[in-house]
Amino acid sequence: MSSSEIEQAIALLSKLPTLGPRSARRAILFLLTKKQTHFAPLIEALKNVHDNIKTCPECGNMDTSVPCAVCSDVLRQKSLVCVVQDVADLWALERAGAFKGVYHVLGGVLSALDGIGPDELEIDSLVRKVETGAVSEVILALPATVEGQTTAHYISDRLADSGVKISALSRGVPVGGELDYLDDGTLQMAFKARREV
Numbered sequence: 001m002s003s004s005e006i007e008q009a010i011a012l013l014s015k016l017p018t019l020g021p022r023s024a025r026r027a028i029l030f031l032l033t034k035k036q037t038h039f040a041p042l043i044e045a046l047k048n049v050h051d052n053i054k055t056c057p058e059c060g061n062m063d064t065s066v067p068c069a070v071c072s073d074v075l076r077q078k079s080l081v082c083v084v085q086d087v088a089d090l091w092a093l094e095r096a097g098a099f100k101g102v103y104h105v106l107g108g109v110l111s112a113l114d115g116i117g118p119d120e121l122e123i124d125s126l127v128r129k130v131e132t133g134a135v136s137e138v139i140l141a142l143p144a145t146v147e148g149q150t151t152a153h154y155i156s157d158r159l160a161d162s163g164v165k166i167s168a169l170s171r172g173v174p175v176g177g178e179l180d181y182l183d184d185g186t187l188q189m190a191f192k193a194r195r196e197v
């Protein structure tokens with residue numbers, strides 16, 4: 001058995017997504033044996049992110065710079081706005097490199113069951129963004145779940161009078177599948193074959 005400090009570190013690490021107690025124990029053991037090459041740099045990197053992480057006021061992404069790296073990239077097409085439910089989906093799309101516009105993070109999807117209505121999501125701010133006239137197309141990259149599609153319809157309705165082009169990702173995407181779990185090729189295809197709604 002190890003000391004309570006080590007056990008506490010294992011317990012905290014085991015709470016992370018995809019890690020359980022066994023893999024947390026293995027990870028801590030690995031770090032203990034690689035103190036200089038892995039442990040110290042990891043602590044430094046985590047502390048840096050912890051101290052400097054901010055939510056981008058323009059899109060809702062999380063980054064250490066404000067605006068985020070996507071919004072401050074002059075090569076991105078600011079008139080194309082891709083609507084995603086959360087930062088995980090934004091990062092998944094960025095990883096695939098399929099999109100050269102900017103994003104708008106909703107912070108979830110509509111769900112009567114969970115008591116999430118339009119006011120809980122960044123929908124008004126999306127409408128305001130479109131009303132400035134600076135947006136030519138809104139691409140809805142929302143989950144293929146009932147909640148995701150309800151949210152897509154709600155947003156389409158709210159934007160109907162604005163005259164902005166609204167499209168949705170085409171998908172070979174399984175129902176209930178989340179963007180983060182899709183491979184890059186599938187995401188790139190979904191963007192290329194997006195359809196107007």
Ligand SMILES: [Zn+2]
Pocket residue numbers: 056057058059060061067068069070071072
């Ligand atoms: Zn941003």
